Each structure stands twice: as structure tokens, then as C-alpha cells.
Amino acid sequence: MExxxxxxxxxRQKMVCAVILEIKKLRLRLLTEANREVTLSADRLTHRCNxxxxxxxxxxILVETLKEISSRRKALxxxxxxxxxxxxxxxxxxxxxxxxxxxxxxxxxxxxxHESAVVRAFFNNRRYFKFNGSRFFPHSEEKVIQxxxxxxxxxxxxRIVTNGSRWIKHLIHNETxxxxxxxxxxxxxxxxxxxxxxxxxxxxRYYSLGKKILKGVGIGMEDSRLLQVFVNLDxxxxxxxxxxxxxxxxxxxxxxxxxxxxxxxxxxYYSNTETTYGTKRVNLTDLPLITIDGQxxxxxxxxxxxxxxxxxxxxxxxxxxxxxxxKKNSLVDKEAVNRASSIYTPDRKIPMxxxxxxxxLCSLKAGELRPAISTFVQIGSYGNIVDVEIVxxxxxxxxxxxxYDVNTVTDEDEEIRMLYDIAKKFRQKRLAQGAxxxxxxxxxxxxxxxxxxxxxxxxxxxxxxxxxAELMIMANWLMAKFLSDHQVPAIFRSQPEPRGRLFKNNxxxxxxxxxxxxxxxxxxxxxxxxHHAGLGLEAYV
Numbered sequence: 338m339e340x341x342x343x344x345x346x347x348x349r350q351k352m353v354c355a356v357i358l359e360i361k362k363l364r365l366r367l368l369t370e371a372n373r374e375v376t377l378s379a380d381r382l383t384h385r386c387n388x389x390x391x392x393x394x395x396x397x398i399l400v401e402t403l404k405e406i407s408s409r410r411k412a413l414x415x416x417x418x419x420x421x422x423x424x425x426x427x428x429x430x431x432x433x434x435x436x437x438x439x440x441x442x443x444x445x446x447x448x449x450x451h452e453s454a455v456v457r458a459f460f461n462n463r464r465y466f467k468f469n470g471s472r473f474f475p476h477s478e479e480k481v482i483q484x485x486x487x488x489x490x491x492x493x494x495x496r497i498v499t500n501g502s503r504w505i506k507h508l509i510h511n512e513t514x515x516x517x518x519x520x521x522x523x524x525x526x527x528x529x530x531x532x533x534x535x536x537x538x539x540x541x542r543y544y545s546l547g548k549k550i551l552k553g554v555g556i557g558m559e560d561s562r563l564l565q566v567f568v569n570l571d572x573x574x575x576x577x578x579x580x581x582x583x584x585x586x587x588x589x590x591x592x593x594x595x596x597x598x599x600x601x602x603x604x605x606y607y608s609n610t611e612t613t614y615g616t617k618r619v620n621l622t623d624l625p626l627i628t629i630d631g632q633x634x635x636x637x638x639x640x641x642x643x644x645x646x647x648x649x650x651x652x653x654x655x656x657x658x659x660x661x662x663x664k665k666n667s668l669v670d671k672e673a674v675n676r677a678s679s680i681y682t683p684d685r686k687i688p689m690x691x692x693x694x695x696x697x698l699c700s701l702k703a704g705e706l707r708p709a710i711s712t713f714v715q716i717g718s719y720g721n722i723v724d725v726e727i728v729x730x731x732x733x734x735x736x737x738x739x740x741y742d743v744n745t746v747t748d749e750d751e752e753i754r755m756l757y758d759i760a761k762k763f764r765q766k767r768l769a770q771g772a773x774x775x776x777x778x779x780x781x782x783x784x785x786x787x788x789x790x791x792x793x794x795x796x797x798x799x800x801x802x803x804x805x806a807e808l809m810i811m812a813n814w815l816m817a818k819f820l821s822d823h824q825v826p827a828i829f830r831s832q833p834e835p836r837g838r839l840f841k842n843n844x845x846x847x848x849x850x851x852x853x854x855x856x857x858x859x860x861x862x863x864x865x866x867x868h869h870a871g872l873g874l875e876a877y878v
Contacts, residue, residue, distance in 0.1 A: 370403035386449030413454030423465035502553025598691035684784035720762030743801030760807035772873025774843035817876035831867035
């Protein structure tokens with residue numbers, strides 16, 4: 338290379354013609370056809386030739402000459418048919434140098450301009466040959482098909498971005514495009530891209546593409562007008578719970594699951610009192626049972642009983658035996674495993690199992706015969722546990738009470754009073770063993786039938802809620818001990834000691850309760866029973 342040589346390089350996906358003004362080792366200072374001076378490595382040159390320009394001609398003449406050379410070379414590109422060359426040469430699968438390729442295209446007296454035209458043509462169309470500036474290697478047919486599909490997809494995406502921007506802009510201004518402007522499939526593609534990007538933000542694979550579409554609209558992903566577009570297109574309702582959609586949670590059950598649940602309800606019977614494992618159920622239908630739940634509750638899954646004999650109590654905690662109806666690996670069971678839990682939102686409840694089971698067959702409704710797992714606890718006069726027995730049972734609930742009902746009759750109702758006393762003594766025992774009683778205000782939010790929001794404060798320390806909470810903790814503790822002692826496989830819950838204790842028992846202020854919660858360690862799940870510091874118990878499920 339010498340000063341004044343005409344060379345070419347790639348800048349921003351374009352071939353640029355330039356002349357060498359200065360050479361310092363392998364660094365070149367060039368004057369381009371755009372009248373710009375650039376410095377770059379000689380390795381970046383895509384074409385060089387012996388064509389020499391006299392630098393003394395002056396900058397203006399040099400630039401005009403470069404433009405003429407570039408224009409002439411661009412005109413020659415149309416004589417280079419890259420696809421036709423590939424069809425002839427692809428069977429060879431060998432590297433072809435620039436000189437040979439130029440002779441294929443321009444057999445008569447090829448010049449540097451012809452070489453440049455070949456380089457430019459192959460740079461513009463890289464579908465058929467691998468290209469490194471001075472050599473060419475034909476792609477295989479499979480590779481060409483792959484690149485062709487890629488180019489088509491890129492063109493499709495470019496069209497989606499362009500038309501998507503126009504369409505959304507029109508929709509924001511309450512206008513529409515004619516059917517000829519945007520096909521139904523394109524509309525679906527644009528809606529899918531934008532909704533997934535809107536829902537999942539940067540976690541969505543469509544986020545960048547969605548941003549490109551909205552950039553053409555002149556709005557951001559968080560713009561409320563975009564949500565209104567989705568509502569206007571009937572993609573979502575105006576009060577749509579986007580979290581449910583984001584996490585793929587469907588309020589509805591699949592048809593086969595609903596059908597299976599309906600058959601379970603229809604075919605349910607109790608003449609066979611054996612459990613799944615052949616154990617006889619104990620008939621407890623004469624035992625007076627009580628359920629205590631919220632006023633709107635329909636799925637009653639636990640009940641309580643209390644009997645007094647001299648100075649001892651016999652506490653019964655009865656849990657609906659759902660497994661009596663829903664067998665392992667059945668359609669309903671698999672759906673329940675997939676859902677993992679019922680979900681409660683201000684405007685709806687999404688059950689783990691179909692309502693016909695959750696609120697019907699498996700619910701401990703008053704006057705209905707139901708299979709259960711009953712835990713009986715013999716309790717001494719000082720609240721000490723004397724004996725525990727866990728049995729499969731058949732039960733019938735007699736009284737269905739709400740928390741409000743219990744709160745109003747705690748002092749007058751003998752059964753409720755005994756349950757409340759046992760619950761208070763059990764809590765004191767837990768606190769003495771290091772349990773943390775964190776009491777913070779709890780707010781209940783729901784949506785009325787007219788769509789208006791409603792708010793109320795829940796008193797977790799009311800007699801009704803407190804006694805149910807404590808007795809359920811007792812049941813889970815006793816069941817954990819039973820499972821651990823008998824080496825029955827189970828998932829146990831535990832919690833390490835907090836990183837600090839700010840108060841004893843339940844004597845903390847509101848601020849101390851809030852701060853104490855920040856010091857709790859996360860609970861853990863495992864297949865062995867370990868201490869649960871928050872509850873003050875040695876085992877828990």
C-alpha cells in the first residue's frame with residue numbers, strides 16, 4: 338500500500354470508498370467519499386487496488402474523484418448475479434479467490450472497479466456465500482434455506498414493527514386501519530408481542546420488539562394508554578387481574594377435570610367405611626362438632642369438638658379427608674398439584690380443586706356425613722397434654738358458626754368457652770417455649786357486586802380467630818410429631834431462630850412488632866422434623 342491508493346472499508350453496514358493520506362505502521366489515515374477523515378487498521382480494508390490518486394490535486398478534487406469511482410462501481414453491481422454463481426459453484430464446496438470470482442462475472446479485461454463491484458455484490462447478498470473480503474465459499478443448500486428463512490423472518494418483524502406502530506397510534510386516537518392495511522394474523526402477532534412484553538417486561542422475549550413498536554408510537558411500555566388499547570380490543574377487561582395472567586393461573590378448570598369432579602360428586606357413597614389403606618373408620622357421628630369460619634366461607638375443611646370428663650378435656654380436631662374422594666394421580670389430583678393452593682383476591686376466589694368438591698363433597702357442611710382425619714387430645718386441667726390419638730373417622734357437623742358468632746357467645750357458650758381456654762393455655766405454653774407472637778393490623782380488601790372496593794380491619798386476636806388459629810397450630814404440631822415418630826414420609830416446616838428479639842411474649846409495641854418481623858429468618862421445608870422458632874415448637878407440618 339502507498340499514499341494515494343484507493344481502498345474500501347465497511348462502515349455502518351455500507352461500503353465506503355477512500356484514499357490513503359497517511360500510513361503509520363499498520364494504521365491508515367483516510368479521506369472518504371463523504372469528505373471525512375478517518376483512522377483505522379489496515380485489517381479493516383475490504384478491498385485495495387493499485388489505483389493511485391495524486392494527493393496534490395487537493396481535497397475537493399479527491400472527494401469528487403472518489404464519488405465517481407464509487408458510483409461507477411455501484412453501477413457494475415447489477416452485472417453480478419450472486420444466486421446464479423452459487424447455483425453453478427455450490428457443488429464444488431471450495432474457496433474461490435477474488436480474482437477468479439471477478440473473471441467469472443467479468444470475463445473480459447476485469448479491472449479494480451470490477452473487483453470492487455464483486456465485493457460489494459457479495460457483501461450486499463450474503464445468503465449464498467461465506468465472504469471474508471478476498472475469498473468466497475459457497476454455502477450448502479441447507480445453509481441457504483436457513484438464511485433465506487432468517488431473512489424472511491427479519492422482513493416479517495420489520496413489517497410488524499412498522500405496521501404495529503401505525504396501528505397502535507391509530508387505536509390510541511380512536512381510529513382504525515382498513516382491513517387491507519393489516520391482516521388478522523398480523524394483528525394477532527402484534528397483540529401477542531405487546532401483551533407479553535407489557536405483562537413480563539424485561540423477562541419477556543418480546544420486550545425489545547415491543548419497545549421498538551412503541552417507540553414508533555411515541556409511548557413507553559408503562560403508558561396507561563397502552564392498557565386502554567388492550568381493553569378496547571377486548572384482550573382484557575378494564576379490571577383484569579394481570580397477575581393471574583402473568584403467572585398463567587386460570588380461574589377455570591379444564592373440561593376433563595370438571596367432568597371428573599362431577600362424576601366424583603355423583604358417585605359418592607359412604608357404605609364402605611374403610612380408608613384407602615384398609616383401616617376402618619371410627620363412627621363419630623354422635624359427637625357434637627362445630628365449624629368456625631368467615632361468614633362468606635363455603636369450603637369448611639376443619640371442625641372442632643370438646644368433651645369434659647371430671648377435670649380432663651377431650652379436644653377433637655377434625656380435618657376433612659379429601660383423599661377419600663380424590664385419588665393419587667387422578668385428573669383432579671394432578672390439577673390440584675399444579676395449582677398448589679387456593680388463591681384469594683379482592684374480587685374472586687380461585688380454588689385448588691373444583692367447587693363441586695371444595696364447597697360440596699369435601700366440605701364439612703352441617704348435617705352432612707363426611708370422612709375425616711380426627712386428632713383427639715386428652716388435656717389436663719392445667720392445659721397439659723396427657724395423650725394423643727389420631728384416627729380416620731366419619732363425622733357430621735352440628736353447628737356451623739362464624740367468627741362473629743363465636744365472638745358474641747364466648748362467655749355464654751360452654752363449648753366455645755372451653756375451646757377458648759384451651760387455646761389461650763396452649764399459646765402461653767408456646768410463648769414460654771420461645772414463640773414469637775407478632776401482632777400487626779390486618780386489612781381485608783374486597784370488591785362489591787357493583788365493582789366498588791371495600792376495606793375492613795381484621796382483628797386476629799378476637800376469640801373466634803384466635804382459638805381456631807391456636808388449635809390448628811396444635812393439630813399441625815401433633816401431626817408432625819406423629820409422622821416423625823412413626824417415620825412416615827412428610828414435608829415438615831421449620832424456622833431458625835430470629836436474628837434478634839425485641840420483646841417478650843406479646844408485649845411489643847406496634848413498631849416493635851413491625852421491626853421484629855424484619856428480623857425473622859425464612860421458614861424452611863424439609864423431610865425431617867426440626868425446631869420451629871417462630872411457633873416455639875419442636876416439629877411442625
